[in-house]
Amino acid sequence: MNKRIHLTACLLSGAFFAGLSSSAWAEPDFTFQSPPAVVVWSQTDTYRDVEAVDEVQSRFEQRVFKQISAFFGEAAKSKLTGEETLYIEVTNLDLAGDVRFRPGVTRELRILDDLTPPRITFSYKMMKGEQVLKQGDEKLSDINYLNSVIGPARDRPFAYENQLIKNWVKKTL
Template identity: 35%
Template structure:
């Protein structure tokens, strides 16, 4: 039974790693099993990758008609540190605001009607993630990573200036 559950979870991760496409956004996770910091449990890892894919897809809906964004995520280090928790079904993630800030490393290509508008490598990081105002609710998963993605997307992809 454990082998079946492990294989199903691994299959889900591989499906996510193969990429997800919607509304002009394609997200691929390059060797997610080697990422710096994802949850220990396979189903939790899958939840994190699905949440990030859904969020990139949501942001991509704001792109003008005909534009497509391809993302290759090469590393993820979530905010805080995860500690095994024997009393609960999920491990415990502790946020201290020290050397545990979120980091996402990715490559991106923005195209319009097949022509490359911009592309590059990006390392998203937020060293002061606990000291800044966040528009995402406290109960929202990955709220610090999402704020970091929001800022990168606005500055790099749609080129909005903070205001």
């Protein structure tokens, strides 16, 4: 992302999210524009589970945040007009499954089970120009996530987090 766009997105995000969440505004760690969504990832070092398995941790985090930002943009396209923008500030993420060491395996694996559903916590504003159309704070989770994605979609990266976002957009926006 070029520096001017990144700086503009950070400044806009700061202006739009000031006072939105209960915690004081913090400098975003990452900002991704995925029209019609702008997604800010704040205080990522406190997130519950964004643990890499067989990848450099910093690259994995960047890939996760970029992909999930794209999910917000893709899902919002079906609900927002060309003049509307969805601003998201993610404050916590817990990917589906849990990273564990398995005996007989030379590396850790992400194991999916009923006890480790995906979770994402964020604040949002849906805006049309300067007008706030809708806003709120969300804590998404799906304890039945293993049955929510079927077929080949299960093999896509972050399929369960994507389904959480699709369901939220369908229900809320």
